[in-house]
Amino acid sequence: MIYFDNSATTQILPEVLDTYMKTSQRFIGNPSSLHRLGEQAGLLLQKSREQLAALLDVAPSEIFFTSGATEGNNWVIKGTAAAKRPFGNHIIISSIEHPSVSETVNQLAEQGFDVTRVPVDATGHVQPEDLQPLIREETILVSVMAVNNEVGSVQPIRAISECLAAYPNIHFHVDSVQAVGKVPVTDWLTDRVDFATFSAHKFHGPKGTGFVFWRQGRKIAPLLAGGGQENNQRSGTENVAGIVSMAKAFRLALTDSEQKTAHIRAVKDYLMASLASFDKVRIFSEHSDTSAPHILCFGLKGIRGEVLVHAFEQKEIYLSTTSACSSKKKVKSSTLLAMGVPESERTTGVRLSLDETNTLMEAEQFMIVFKQLYQQFSQINS
Ligand code: PLP
Structure with missing residues (x-):
């Protein structure tokens, strides 16, 4: 898991x-x-x-x-x-x-x-x-x-x-x-x-x-x-x-929060760079000090966020759409709306939120599954 x-x-x-x-x-x-x-x-x-x-x-x-x-x-x-x-x-x-x-x-x-x-x-x-x-x-x-x-x-x-x-x-x-x-x-x-x-x-x-x-x-x-x-x-x-x-x-x-956040940020940076290398991925979180080390929001073009969340769930990887509260109410992300993200992309939002117990190896496993799903969804959409 x-x-x-x-x-x-x-x-x-x-x-x-x-x-x-x-x-x-x-x-x-x-x-x-x-x-x-x-x-x-x-x-x-x-x-x-x-x-x-x-x-x-x-x-x-x-x-x-x-x-x-x-x-x-x-x-x-x-x-x-x-x-x-x-x-x-x-x-x-x-x-x-x-x-x-x-x-x-x-x-x-x-x-x-x-x-x-x-x-x-x-x-x-x-x-x-x-x-x-x-x-x-x-x-x-x-x-x-x-x-x-x-x-x-x-x-x-x-x-x-x-x-x-x-x-x-x-x-x-x-x-x-x-x-x-x-x-x-x-x-x-x-x-x-x-x-x-x-x-x-x-x-x-x-x-x-x-x-x-x-x-x-x-x-x-x-x-x-x-x-x-x-x-x-x-x-x-x-x-x-x-x-x-x-x-x-x-x-x-x-306690040791500097050390812990440095680790979390390294995992987030890896995920961000890996996801960004896919053509149809749009990263909504910023890559900078004014972005928290643990939250990474992205979308896969044409795929609703909940579809990706459930596809990952099949592999025992747990994520959420942009926030756990709104995901069940099926409301679109108010944050992405406020940021000016177009409607078609707002529905694609998926949030990865990390903590110090997450490892780089987990991030690599996540990317292996993401790659498989990306290929599957690309075939369906082509
Ligand atoms: N504020 C923010 C920014 C949150 O992320 C949450 C929970 O997701 C809350 C408030 C609500 O917290 P609680 O679950 O303790 O009611």
């Missing part, structure tokens, strides 16, 4: 699973309970909060646990809209955000918010000079992801932060899901970022766990009301084992 779908989800690491199991078995209390078992679970949560905060160089009180990035993105956006409505109703997002951002602002638009989408260039990057003129007095939120999940474009978060420095009242949110362990944290968690959202299953942690970095002094409304957990901001009994093992997975993801 070759697994090239790590942007959809990653496999939980054995040592992370071990932590999950042991924590579940040994710490059975509800952190809100008054007795000793509750207190022990609560202390573990606090320790995990401190570990995550230390790795991000922020305060533990700025970390809030969630069920994942879809919840985190909904919370930051809807929470900002609710808290800042008296000051304005204008929201800016990039035109290539994940549906957990773009669909959330669509809901807000139905409630009277004014949403502007900042365009991207042909390589899938927001240009800060395009963002600046869109800012208005009523703008309350700017949301731009750190790394695009479909083509891997790394967004210029530092430059956007500089552009937003003159507007301290605007919340700046960065969906950081695809950046963890792949792009240095200092590149996207700048002093100007107010909110950043994370999901454990994208960095070898458990599914259904995530967290939000929420800069002190900013105000958003809670998304979930109830028992008042997470400092009254996010109710619901905390997933203690998930959180403890997420903190471990996050530490492991950031």
Whole structure:
């Protein structure tokens, strides 16, 4: 089996699973309970909060646990809209955000918010000079992801932060899901970022766990009301084992990340160069430092992405169309659309997403299968 779908989800690491199991078995209390078992679970949560905060160089009180990035993105956006409505109703997002951002602002638009989408260039990057003129007095939120999940474009978060420095009242949110362990944290968690959202299953942690970095002094409304957990901001009994093992997975993801990304980039470079040598292949990801090391999006002319995905599946090679979320809904890639890719090519998009466990040998096996499929499809199309 070759697994090239790590942007959809990653496999939980054995040592992370071990932590999950042991924590579940040994710490059975509800952190809100008054007795000793509750207190022990609560202390573990606090320790995990401190570990995550230390790795991000922020305060533990700025970390809030969630069920994942879809919840985190909904919370930051809807929470900002609710808290800042008296000051304005204008929201800016990039035109290539994940549906957990773009669909959330669509809901807000139905409630009277004014949403502007900042365009991207042909390589899938927001240009800060395009963002600046869109800012208005009523703008309350700017949301731009750190790394695009479909083509891997790394967004210029530092430059956007500089552009937003003159507007301290605007919340700046960065969906950081695809950046963890792949792009240095200092590149996207700048002093100007107010909110950043994370999901454990994208960095070898458990599914259904995530967290939000929420800069002190900013105000958003809670998304979930109830028992008042997470400092009254996010109710619901905390997933203690998930959180403890997420903190471990996050530490492991950031350990030796330079070495790991150099390896991943070498595998991606090999795949990119090999695929580019075929006439009917179009590469949608950029070959540069502003493209994440782990995501490679390409298309084979005249062949729908899902056809290629299923053909590879027959050989136990797992890929996805441009993103796992949209592939089942049969929506065409919004990122490729925003990049100006013609309609006929947008349907061909296939995404390979790598991690440090993938090898050059797997990439070579992938290319052997690709060559066979290329010949088969060329015969059918000729
Ligand atoms: N944001 C980005 C960029 C993603 O790639 C994903 C998942 O694919 C999400 C948000 C949603 O994360 P979760 O699966 O934790 O809800």
